[in-house]
Amino acid sequence: MISNDEIASILERFGGLLRLTGENPFRARAYLHAADTIRHLAEPSVDLAAGDRLREIAGIGEGIASVVAEIAATGSFRALDSLSARYPPSLLDLLALPGVGPKTVIRLYGEFGIADLAGVEAAVSRGVFRDAKGLGQRFEGDLQIGLAAVRARDGRIPIGRALPAARSLQAALRRLLPGRVEIAGGVRRFAETVDRLSVVVEADNVAVTTAAIASMPLVVKVAEQRDDRLRVRLQSGEESDIVLAKPSEFGVVLLRATGPASHIACLGPLPHEAGDETQVYAALGLPWIPPELRSTETDWSDLARITALIGRADLRGDLHCHSTWSDGSAPIAAMESAAAALGYDYLGITDHSRGLGVARGLDVGRLRAQRREIVGLTGGIDVLQGAEVEVHRDGRLDYDDETLASLDIVVASLHSGLRQDRATLTDRLIRTIANPHVDIIAHPSGRLIDRRPGGDIDWPRAFAAAAEHGVALEINSDPSRLDLDAEMAHDALAAGCLLSINCDAHSPESFELIEFGIAVARQAGATVDRVINAWPLEQLRHWLAERGRQPRPDLPGEV
Numbered sequence: 262m263i264s265n266d267e268i269a270s271i272l273e274r275f276g277g278l279l280r281l282t283g284e285n286p287f288r289a290r291a292y293l294h295a296a297d298t299i300r301h302l303a304e305p306s307v308d309l310a311a312g313d314r315l316r317e318i319a320g321i322g323e324g325i326a327s328v329v330a331e332i333a334a335t336g337s338f339r340a341l342d343s344l345s346a347r348y349p350p351s352l353l354d355l356l357a358l359p360g361v362g363p364k365t366v367i368r369l370y371g372e373f374g375i376a377d378l379a380g381v382e383a384a385v386s387r388g389v390f391r392d393a394k395g396l397g398q399r400f401e402g403d404l405q406i407g408l409a410a411v412r413a414r415d416g417r418i419p420i421g422r423a424l425p426a427a428r429s430l431q432a433a434l435r436r437l438l439p440g441r442v443e444i445a446g447g448v449r450r451f452a453e454t455v456d457r458l459s460v461v462v463e464a465d466n467v468a469v470t471t472a473a474i475a476s477m478p479l480v481v482k483v484a485e486q487r488d489d490r491l492r493v494r495l496q497s498g499e500e501s502d503i504v505l506a507k508p509s510e511f512g513v514v515l516l517r518a519t520g521p522a523s524h525i526a527c528l529g530p531l532p533h534e535a536g537d538e539t540q541v542y543a544a545l546g547l548p549w550i551p552p553e554l555r556s557t558e559t560d561w562s563d564l565a566r567i568t569a570l571i572g573r574a575d576l577r578g579d580l581h582c583h584s585t586w587s588d589g590s591a592p593i594a595a596m597e598s599a600a601a602a603l604g605y606d607y608l609g610i611t612d613h614s615r616g617l618g619v620a621r622g623l624d625v626g627r628l629r630a631q632r633r634e635i636v637g638l639t640g641g642i643d644v645l646q647g648a649e650v651e652v653h654r655d656g657r658l659d660y661d662d663e664t665l666a667s668l669d670i671v672v673a674s675l676h677s678g679l680r681q682d683r684a685t686l687t688d689r690l691i692r693t694i695a696n697p698h699v700d701i702i703a704h705p706s707g708r709l710i711d712r713r714p715g716g717d718i719d720w721p722r723a724f725a726a727a728a729e730h731g732v733a734l735e736i737n738s739d740p741s742r743l744d745l746d747a748e749m750a751h752d753a754l755a756a757g758c759l760l761s762i763n764c765d766a767h768s769p770e771s772f773e774l775i776e777f778g779i780a781v782a783r784q785a786g787a788t789v790d791r792v793i794n795a796w797p798l799e800q801l802r803h804w805l806a807e808r809g810r811q812p813r814p815d816l817p818g819e820v
């Protein structure tokens with residue numbers, strides 16, 4: 262049963278969004294007030310609503326009482342759904358930034374398409390507010406401070422932000438110091454989130470090195486210092502451990518600082534001296550174990566097991582990305598040349614179908630126009646016309662069969678209704694998998710790390726269905742998703758499923774995110790034969806043909 266707390270949060274979200282729009286301040290206040298009341302009720306509000314007693318409580322009128330009943334039945338309510346379709350609830354997070362009120366949030370969304378804190382962060386780093394009327398450099402500076410404060414409050418740092426931050430710290434330290442500087446900790450292992458960054462620096466003279474680090478402009482504050490290690494607060498808001506190591510011990514110190522403790526414990530007593538990690542492992546009779554594998558429970562003592570894993574260089578293409586045809590930031594040609602620059606042989610352009618309102622989804626007419634553009638491309642690699650097709654709450658796909666059959670590849674996605682109950686959601690996913698026109702399931706669980714858990718799905722059944730129908734499950738490399746995660750991808754492989762590791766790139770730069778997906782795939786134990794976009798184009802085409810795809814039949818209405 263849904264708790265008072267959960268109901269209160271849902272009402273709060275609605276009240277917050279209403280207040281954002283400024284359309285009906287009284288209604289907004291009524292919902293926020295009701296949320297507060299329900300949060301403090303002693304009895305479950307679901308019971309009260311069922312007994313028609315909720316209306317008797319002060320501040321809860323008939324309207325809100327029936328909304329609570331609707332939430333109890335469906336997990337949401339219609340007015341919230343339609344408001345969230347216009348204004349993503351993540352907009353409410355922006356109000357935590359100093360100097361940002363409802364009007365500014367609406368402007369950031371309407372004018373700059375910014376829907377969440379990550380969007381603000383990206384916009385600040387691109388300097389888009391600098392010349393914007395009424396915003397400017399001052400506004401940008403305030404945002405920077407605000408973002409750092411929000412991050413510090415939230416505690417854990419997602420890998421998508423931690424890795425770039427660790428790399429800039431590493432680069433700055435390398436400019437400053439003569440010796441080796443290596444990233445360590447959870448960041449090096451591609452953990453999903455970390456408490457803080459960690460780097461190991463090679464140092465002969467501890468006092469000199471420590472003083473040099475403390476005086477770096479990047480370091481706002483030295484929070485702690487003892488012997489051979491510092492904890493510093495960085496300008497960007499994160500904390501980092503900086504561990505100093507003598508050259509002769511660098512390998513041992515780096516290994517320990519990388520962790521995790523379970524891996525170190527498994528290794529047993531370590532040698533006292535070793536210049537690099539390879540020497541440490543060699544002394545233990547082991548091959549060098551790549552950091553991203555150290556948190557898995559697999560036995561990596563056999564080098565062949567490690568070399569069999571998929572690597573970034575094995576990928577031949579990406580099969581899920583967006584262009585300006587829907588919500589991407591670059592034209593198809595720019596996405597193509599970025600993929601070509603990475604050495605890919607093919608690229609699947611999979612813009613959103615029309616059902617996803619906010620993303621300017623394509624109808625069949627625009628698909629036809631898009632095909633003409635794709636046919637005319639001259640970038641030198643093979644561009645497949647696909648689509649990321651919306652799976653509606655009732656399980657319907659957004660395109661009819663004829664349209665689906667005329668695409669080169671179909672990626673299906675559940676973006677909405679992820680709070681449906683286990684039976685409904687599992688059935689919806691399995692019916693999608695069983696649809697003969699679906700080739701890949703994108704971000705299968707729908708989770709957003711630290712923001713939204715994945716859907717409640719019977720995974721063994723879903724994996725069995727995917728294996729049976731030969732549908733590939735995605736490892737979405739976007740670090741805010743990493744979906745499937747390593748454990749699920751491992752189970753999917755064990756069930757006989759194929760995988761596809763994609764970036765879901767919305768800009769040419771985002772193809773770089775593939776390193777996150779590759780780390781997940783390696784942790785899952787994936788090998789080239791099981792990852793469809795590690796196959797040569799010919800093999801991929803053969804697979805698609807076996808799934809019943811003809812070489813690009815006309816789209817409906819084509820003359």
Ligand SMILES: [Zn+2]
Nearest residue numbers: 649674703704
């Ligand atoms: Zn998607």
Ligand SMILES: [Zn+2]
Nearest residue numbers: 581583649765
């Ligand atoms: Zn997508």
